Amino acid sequence: MTGLGGSRSRVSRVVVTPVAFADPPLLNVVGVHQPWALRAVVEVHTDDGLLGLGETYGDETQLGRLQAVAARLGGHDPYDLTGLRRLVAQVLAAGDGGAGMSFGGMLDVDSALETVYSPFEVACLDVQARRAGVPVSDLLGGRVRDRVDFAGYLFYKWAAHPGHEPDAWGEALDADGIVAQARRMVDGWGFTSLKLKGGVFAPEVECEAVEALRAAFPDHPLRLDPNGGWTPATSVKVAERLAGVVEYLEDPTPGIPGMAEVARRTDLPLATNMCVIAMEHLPPAIAADAVQVVLSDHHLWGGLRRSALLAGICETFGLGLSMHSNSHLGISLAAMVHLAASSENLTYACDTHYPWKTQDLLVPGVLEFRDGAVDVPTGPGLGVELDRDKLAVLHEQWVTCGVRRREDTVYMRSIEPGFEVNTSRW
Numbered sequence: 001m002t003g004l005g006g007s008r009s010r011v012s013r014v015v016v017t018p019v020a021f022a023d024p025p026l027l028n029v030v031g032v033h034q035p036w037a038l039r040a041v042v043e044v045h046t047d048d049g050l051l052g053l054g055e056t057y058g059d060e061t062q063l064g065r066l067q068a069v070a071a072r073l074g075g076h077d078p079y080d081l082t083g084l085r086r087l088v089a090q091v092l093a094a095g096d097g098g099a100g101m102s103f104g105g106m107l108d109v110d111s112a113l114e115t116v117y118s119p120f121e122v123a124c125l126d127v128q129a130r131r132a133g134v135p136v137s138d139l140l141g142g143r144v145r146d147r148v149d150f151a152g153y154l155f156y157k158w159a160a161h162p163g164h165e166p167d168a169w170g171e172a173l174d175a176d177g178i179v180a181q182a183r184r185m186v187d188g189w190g191f192t193s194l195k196l197k198g199g200v201f202a203p204e205v206e207c208e209a210v211e212a213l214r215a216a217f218p219d220h221p222l223r224l225d226p227n228g229g230w231t232p233a234t235s236v237k238v239a240e241r242l243a244g245v246v247e248y249l250e251d252p253t254p255g256i257p258g259m260a261e262v263a264r265r266t267d268l269p270l271a272t273n274m275c276v277i278a279m280e281h282l283p284p285a286i287a288a289d290a291v292q293v294v295l296s297d298h299h300l301w302g303g304l305r306r307s308a309l310l311a312g313i314c315e316t317f318g319l320g321l322s323m324h325s326n327s328h329l330g331i332s333l334a335a336m337v338h339l340a341a342s343s344e345n346l347t348y349a350c351d352t353h354y355p356w357k358t359q360d361l362l363v364p365g366v367l368e369f370r371d372g373a374v375d376v377p378t379g380p381g382l383g384v385e386l387d388r389d390k391l392a393v394l395h396e397q398w399v400t401c402g403v404r405r406r407e408d409t410v411y412m413r414s415i416e417p418g419f420e421v422n423t424s425r426w
């Protein structure tokens with residue numbers, strides 16, 4: 001590719017750095033978050049002195065695949081994203097085959113292609129945008145909003161990981177605890193929407209917590225997400241109870257057929273980041289009218305451009321669009337903000353785990369939450385810079401923490417040996 005000044009830009013060096021950051025004991029349908037969340041930071045350097053950043057899951061299988069791709073990227077044209085995707089497919093095929101994997105039992109992908117391609121695509125888009133002196137959102141078609149709304153993401157949680165000091169959030173194991181947590185989220189970050197992670201207690205108990213939230217925050221749109229914790233029949237009962245209280249129910253029951261059965265029996269929109277997480281899931285889900293809102297996620301859907309494609313498909317088929325989040329750091333947040341800024345039909349506030357972390361690896365000053373929203377960076381690229389000292393701290397934590405993959409169920413069973421995964425339990 002001929003760039004500014006007629007020179008060709010080439011990838012000169014790629015660095016993949018595994019990092020770990022402290023994560024509170026957040027409860028979910030498969031168990032509890034471990035004390036450390038893992039991420040991988042991808043740096044794509046070019047021979048004309050640019051640096052592009054990407055961030056993704058840091059489980060060891062994913063890490064090995066990222067490193068295998070990184071080793072082959074030297075000399076690649078950062079504008080050649082088609083070639084990049086082909087290269088990732090080749091590396092995966094020549095390595096361990098690139099079969100799917102489970103991220104902590106919460107998310108299962110059928111193929112590694114999209115998850116491995118994604119951080120390299122984001123880093124190359126960061127390079128392209130820096131070279132052009134424009135924000136990444138311009139490469140995605142231009143921003144349609146200057147600020148991106150996020151939802152406060154509430155979790156049932158313990159006061160502390162066993163053997164650790166209590167975190168600043170305290171315990172939340174009932175409706176009062178959830179309302180207090182929501183108050184802290186709203187006061188601290190200004191969120192104007194709230195999402196409760198369910199699938200931890202019986203549905204009636206979680207409905208009471210949602211109703212307590214409604215009483216405490218009469219104007220906040222609310223959502224409940226039990227990650228497939230209920231049967232279709234229970235999901236219908238919850239939908240009847242929470243009609244007019246929540247804006248949607250997220251993955252009440254597992255699988256497209258189960259979601260379709262629920263959707264036939266309620267007018268409440270059903271959202272998903274579990275049964276539609278790849279392009280090939282869209283035709284059967286749309287044919288069965290199984291979901292009304294898709295949660296996009298550039299880490300899972302193959303980067304920012306394929307997520308923009310997903311937004312177009314949602315628009316075409318009249319589906320709502322929201323955004324999913326796992327535990328993440330600031331590079332991911334920046335990418336999410338640029339994507340959200342350029343997605344015209346993003347009809348709901350995006351999810352984010354960001355308030356749950358106490359450490360990051362960016363030079364501060366951008367991506368600050370005000371009134372529950374983040375200003376879209378207007379500087380070149382993603383608009384964020386790595387703080388090398390902070391990166392070194394998070395990498396050292398990865399070296400010493402001993403966690404190498406997300407295992408919510410294994411960790412939970414080390415504390416409560418009889419724990420059973422709650423999927424379809426109620």
Ligand SMILES: O=C([O-])C(=O)C[C@H](O)[C@@H](O)C(=O)[O-]
Nearest residue numbers: 028106225227273325326327
């Ligand atoms: O369904 C969702 O929204 C998620 O998968 C978000 C996160 O995985 C969340 O449930 C978690 O980390 O426990």
Ligand SMILES: [Mg+2]
Nearest residue numbers: 225250251273
């Ligand atoms: Mg969900």
